[in-house]
Amino acid sequence: MSPRPVGSRPTLALVAETAGTSVPTVSKVLRGGTDVSAETRAKVMDAVRAVGYTRPGGTKIDGAGDESGLSNVLTLVVTHFEGSWANLVTAGVGREAATAGLDVVMTLAEPHGDWVSRVLRRRTVGTIGALVDPNSAQFNALSAAGVPMVLIDPMSTPPSGAASIGVANWDGGRMAAEHLLSFGHVRMGVVAGHARHLFSRARVDGFRAAADTASSGEATVSVVHGGWNRDKAAAATHTLLDRDPGITGIFACSDPMALGIYDALNARGLRIPEDVSVIGFDDLPEAYCVSPGLTTVRQPTTELGAAAVRLLIDLSRSEDGGPRRPARMELATELVVRASSGPAPATAALRR
Structure with missing residues (x-):
């Protein structure tokens, strides 16, 4: 491969030379052409990474339309x-x-x-x-x-x-925990999404941090995963309460999963919020259509x-x-208080 002059921009020709193919083939790969073999496509993209090629000046917002009319x-x-x-x-x-x-x-x-x-x-x-x-x-x-x-x-x-x-996912989790703590909840649960998802982890981490800081270590937080799905969240809630029947407040990392928590609590004969308070995350239309109205962390979707x-x-x-x-x-989140959260019941520890 011919050396590239210092300070010069990598070209299609350099990519083609590195990949052992032609400039038209490289151009076709970068346009998403379908008549290129998977092997050739991989070689071209390896060459793109190797030489650091980026196409200068993509289609501009204020540019003239091309012949297909799709530039805007x-x-x-x-x-x-x-x-x-x-x-x-x-x-x-x-x-x-x-x-x-x-x-x-x-x-x-x-x-x-x-x-x-x-x-x-x-x-x-x-x-x-x-x-x-x-x-x-x-x-x-x-x-x-x-x-x-x-x-x-x-x-x-x-x-x-x-x-x-x-x-601000971490901050949203913090607000949810502080709200439950202000009502006297010390045994709390979290129904998270997927363990590998950044925004789910941030919401859980914010919740844990607030619980650890505000309660001097007296509060407990149990975490299960509901996979962003209502039915899975309901099953996860049963698991959560089977492990610790004394939980009085549950934070769901999404509103759809909060509805799954509603389903599980209803199936167990537990009232919201008299027996268990529930907080969601999103403030989707479902949050104010469900009964009781869902306290939730609003994100400006x-x-x-x-x-x-x-x-x-x-x-x-x-x-x-x-x-x-x-x-x-990052856009700010805020807590929206509705009827699904309230004081922790004094008899929670006796539930079985």
């Missing part, structure tokens, strides 16, 4: 379409995109599916991933193609250089989508020397 499009990549959280994020993305003169194309990131190639096949100003967990190879492919990406609440530590936006669009626009414009926002942004 952004891509929203999601792992699922169902549920209030996904709908609210999509609404925020759609409204902010419309304000910026952009249209939104949605792409489903199925397990083991090649969603990156589908994104690369269209001209786009960038990509927003909601609860998407891109690996380094996927992120590098987008970066090499000049497609900026913003992650909304990444499930694991993002690849180096990835921009992300989320909420629609604003998450809108802020992700603004950050993506900034990233696109930064290629022209404009100001660039921080790689990580």
Whole structure:
């Protein structure tokens, strides 16, 4: 391979030479072309990483449309379409995109599916991933193609250089614990999502920290995992109370899982909040439609989508020397008190 002059930018020709293929083939891979073998695609992406190639100046927000008319499009990549959280994020993305003169194309990131190639096949100003967990190879492919990406609440530590936006999850967990402690609850439970998810761990950690600090070690916190699913959360709640029937306050790391806690407590003949207080996380429409109304930690879900669009626009414009926002942004959370939380019952320790 010919040495690259010091200070020069890696080129497609250098990538092609490193991969042992042609410039048109490299270009085809970076456009998401389907008529390239998996072996060749892997060689090209290995070469991209080896030489540090990134395409300069992707499609700009204020640029003229290309012949396909898709230059004013952004891509929203999601792992699922169902549920209030996904709908609210999509609404925020759609409204902010419309304000910026952009249209939104949605792409489903199925397990083991090649969603990156589908994104690369269209001209786009960038990509927003909601609860998407891109690996380094996927992120590098987008970066090499000049497609900026913003992650909304990444499930694991993002690849180096990835921009992300989320909420103050740790602080939300802290507020939930402090609220229960203020009502005299000292035996508490947490129904978390998945143990490996960053935002679930942060909510649990914030809850634990508040319990440890405010109660001088007198409070106990038991944690089970409900997999972000109502039925699994109900089963996890039964496990939690079988282990410790004296628990009087339960924090769910999402509102849908809080509904599973409601189901389990109802099945056991326990009243909310007279016997057990329940706090959720999200403040989805379900939180104020259920009876009793769910005390929950509100995250600004629609604003998450809108802020992700603004950050993506900034990233696109930064290629022209404009100001660039921080790689990580966090929006504030707040506690919304409703009827599902109240004083700890004096007879809780006698329950069996």
